[in-house]
Amino acid sequence: MIPARRGWFGALLVAALALALLFLTLPIVAIFVDTGPLDLVSSLGEEGALEALRLSLLCSATAIVIIVLVGTPAAYLLAMRRFRGRAAIVTLVELPLVLPPAVAGIGLLAALGPNGILGGVVKDAGLELVLTTTGVILALTFVAAPFYLRQAQAGFEAVDPTWLDASRTLGASEARTFLRVAIPAAGPGLIAGLALAWGRALGEFGATLMFAGSFRGITQTVPLAIYERFSTDFTGALALSAVLVAVSAALLLSVKLLSGSAWLGGAAR
Amino acid sequence: MLLVASFTAASACGDDEGAGPERPRLTVSAAASLKQAFTAYGQGFEDASARFSFAGSDELAAQIRQGVEPDVFAAANTKLPDQLFAAGLVEKPTVFAGNRLVLAVPADGAEVASLSDLEQDGVKLAVGSGDVPIGSYTRTVLEKLPAARSRAILENVRTEEPDVAGITGKLTQGAVDAGFLYVTDVRGTGGRLRAIELPAELQPSVAYGVAVVKGSEQPEAARAFIAGLLDGAGAQALGDAGFEPPPGP
Numbered sequence: 001m002i003p004a005r006r007g008w009f010g011a012l013l014v015a016a017l018a019l020a021l022l023f024l025t026l027p028i029v030a031i032f033v034d035t036g037p038l039d040l041v042s043s044l045g046e047e048g049a050l051e052a053l054r055l056s057l058l059c060s061a062t063a064i065v066i067i068v069l070v071g072t073p074a075a076y077l078l079a080m081r082r083f084r085g086r087a088a089i090v091t092l093v094e095l096p097l098v099l100p101p102a103v104a105g106i107g108l109l110a111a112l113g114p115n116g117i118l119g120g121v122v123k124d125a126g127l128e129l130v131l132t133t134t135g136v137i138l139a140l141t142f143v144a145a146p147f148y149l150r151q152a153q154a155g156f157e158a159v160d161p162t163w164l165d166a167s168r169t170l171g172a173s174e175a176r177t178f179l180r181v182a183i184p185a186a187g188p189g190l191i192a193g194l195a196l197a198w199g200r201a202l203g204e205f206g207a208t209l210m211f212a213g214s215f216r217g218i219t220q221t222v223p224l225a226i227y228e229r230f231s232t233d234f235t236g237a238l239a240l241s242a243v244l245v246a247v248s249a250a251l252l253l254s255v256k257l258l259s260g261s262a263w264l265g266g267a268a269r
Numbered sequence: 270m271l272l273v274a275s276f277t278a279a280s281a282c283g284d285d286e287g288a289g290p291e292r293p294r295l296t297v298s299a300a301a302s303l304k305q306a307f308t309a310y311g312q313g314f315e316d317a318s319a320r321f322s323f324a325g326s327d328e329l330a331a332q333i334r335q336g337v338e339p340d341v342f343a344a345a346n347t348k349l350p351d352q353l354f355a356a357g358l359v360e361k362p363t364v365f366a367g368n369r370l371v372l373a374v375p376a377d378g379a380e381v382a383s384l385s386d387l388e389q390d391g392v393k394l395a396v397g398s399g400d401v402p403i404g405s406y407t408r409t410v411l412e413k414l415p416a417a418r419s420r421a422i423l424e425n426v427r428t429e430e431p432d433v434a435g436i437t438g439k440l441t442q443g444a445v446d447a448g449f450l451y452v453t454d455v456r457g458t459g460g461r462l463r464a465i466e467l468p469a470e471l472q473p474s475v476a477y478g479v480a481v482v483k484g485s486e487q488p489e490a491a492r493a494f495i496a497g498l499l500d501g502a503g504a505q506a507l508g509d510a511g512f513e514p515p516p517g518p
Contacts, residue, residue: 114443130444131393131427213428213439214398220429227431231327232400234335 028245034235035242043239051217052225053243059133059221060201063140064148067197071148072190076178078149079156090153097146104143105210112138113211135212136219140201148190148197155189156182188259195255199248293317293487295494298329298337300345300402300477301432302368305457306510307343310503317490325401325432333358333482340485341494343477345402345451350478359480365498367513368475370406371464373440373450381447383465388421395439395448398429402475403436407449409473437462451475453511474516 035043044050078090096104110116112129122129129135159182167177183190205223212219214228222244229237295317299307304323311319322329326344333342333353342359344350350362374381381387387394397404411419427445430436436448441461455464479498481491497503 109442109444116442119443130442131439209431209435210438213395213435213444214430215426215428218427228398228400228429231325231331234331 031238031242031245035239039235039239040242040246043236044243046236048216048220048225049236049240049243052220052222052240053247055133055136055217055219056202056221056223056244057247059136059140060144060198062137063144063201064194064198066137066141067145067148068190068194071145071152071193072183073178075149075152076156076182079153093149094146096143097150099143101143101204101206102210104207105139108139108142108207108211130211131213131215131219133212133218136208136221139207139211140204143204143207144197144201147200148193151193151196152186152190155186155193158189159185191255191259195252195259198251198255202244202248202251293490295319295341295487295490296322296339297341297343297494298322298324298332298339298482299341299343300324300326300329301434302345302403302451302454303343303477304434306453306503306506306512309509310497310506313502314494314497316493317487319494323432323434325397327400327402328431338484339482340487340491341479342482343479343498345475345477346405347476347478349402350480354480357483359482362478362480363495363499364476364515365479365495365503366477366507367516368477369452369466369513370403370410370449370473370475371452371455371466372447373436373455373462373464374447375440375443376461376463379446379463381465384467384471385418387425387447388418389425392425392447393427393445394422394425395428395430395436395445396426397433397436397449398431401430401432403433403449403451404429406473406475410449410467410471413471456511476516477512 044053074093078086078093099107109130112118112122114123114130116122127134129138163181163185164177167181168174172180203223204221205227208214208219208221209224209227214220214224216225220228222240226237226240226244229240293316295314297307297311297319299321301323304321307319307321307323311321322339326346326349329339329342330344330349330353333339334356342350342353343365345368347362347364350359353359354362372381372384372387381392386392396407399405399408411422414422428435428439430439433450433454436450437454437458439445440448440450441458450462450464452464455462479495481488481495485491494503498507
């Protein structure tokens with residue numbers, strides 16, 4: 001820890017934090033300055049707004065369930081085992097983190113679109129992905145999963161290995177050790193990853209537009225609805241943005257509170 | 270995070286000072302459908318180094334209303350430039366080109382061969398969203414059809430795209446079977462899409478308007494750019510891309 005002392009370096013740190021805080025909060029403050037609570041409520045009454053919010057919550061929640069179900073064991077394996085090519089796999093899994101959303105959208109089309117490399121397989125399986133709600137979920141899963149995987153892996157790596165050994169020594173199976181010891185102990189990391197991934201999924205725009213298109217009630221999530229309003233109804237776009245900020249902030253806050261209790265729970269075990 | 274923020278700030282300042290006095294920089298906000306013609310015109314434009322921002326006309330107009338100041342605004346209709354003129358944000362607009370709306374389908378294996386095919390169940394259609402010119406022209410066309418036919422077509426719409434690039438992309442990727450586009454967009458795909466002409470009585474009058482944005486620091490170059498669109502290299506590039514002369518009043 002850096003002692004809170006005077007001096008030029010201390011002043012520099014404070015100035016840097018102040019600048020960062022100002023820069024990062026100003027746009028969010030501006031959204032709310034122009035939007036009264038009444039605007040928020042009335043914007044939700046507008047045609048398509050509630051539909052977009054419902055769709056955003058539904059798709060992001062579904063994506064998160066998929067991500068947690070598949071990502072938790074995958075991250076556990078990456079955290080626990082040392083094997084050849086592990087570093088390469090970790091890098092590949094994290095790659096979508098740095099991909100521009102438009103690249104993600106193009107990539108999904110090239111892979112799973114009707115003309116994509118697996119397009120025939122998708123069609124034969126009777127699935128329709130592009131321009132459907134399923135396509136939205138797929139796009140959100142793709143862009144958000146790495147956020148969870150990364151945090152979950154770090155969370156598992158931070159678990160004291162002696163706890164896991166103790167569990168095994170006491171006769172618990174690998175699966176039981178994973179479920180009853182590793183997951184609770186890594187809880188705060190998993191929940192933090194879940195929050196990040198969910199936030200990313202809620203805000204997803206580019207990959208959704210490219211892969212799933214924009215249609216009210218089917219594929220038009222809140223960010224796409226904001227974009228549609230931007231040109232003709234800036235106030236409406238601002239109000240809908242404020243709604244998204246509020247939902248995301250509520251999500252982040254509740255997860256922080258939850259992870260606080262999960263941490264206590266984990267420590268008590 | 271902080272480093273990124275301060276570097277961005279520093280480089281943004283440097284950028285302003287870096288604009289050389291020799292060749293001014295001209296920023297042109299133009300409808301996405303103008304992309305190929307304007308890019309070709311811009312490369313040979315000598316009065317300034319032209320920099321383009323292509324997007325849906327409505328979105329570019331919204332940016333100008335929010336205080337973004339390009340030097341030139343070129344839209345796929347005359348309504349948006351006229352509105353900005355009325356709001357005192359641009360100088361008097363000029364009509365510089367015309368275009369035709371067509372039904373675009375993949376060149377190979379198209380399931381749609383005519384407008385009436387769009388009414389069939391299961392056909393997937395991409396249109397522009399209601400605010401972007403391509404979308405409002407499309408709705409004008411559909412409104413001229415009997416209500417039952419236009420309803421059947423609208424029920425097959427799978428996506429409402431923010432600009433023509435989105436519609437073209439969905440078509441070339443096979444995500445939809447057909448879409449309403451300008452004839453120039455179909456030409457721009459180099460043979461991957463095929464245009465089905467609309468009956469003359471349905472064809473809307475598609476006129477492109479352009480204006481110098483008020484507050485432009487390069488009004489001379491901006492006017493020269495617009496003059497070239499009416500008569501000169503710009504008009505040539507527009508003709509090459511398949512645009513028509515401005516429609517009569």
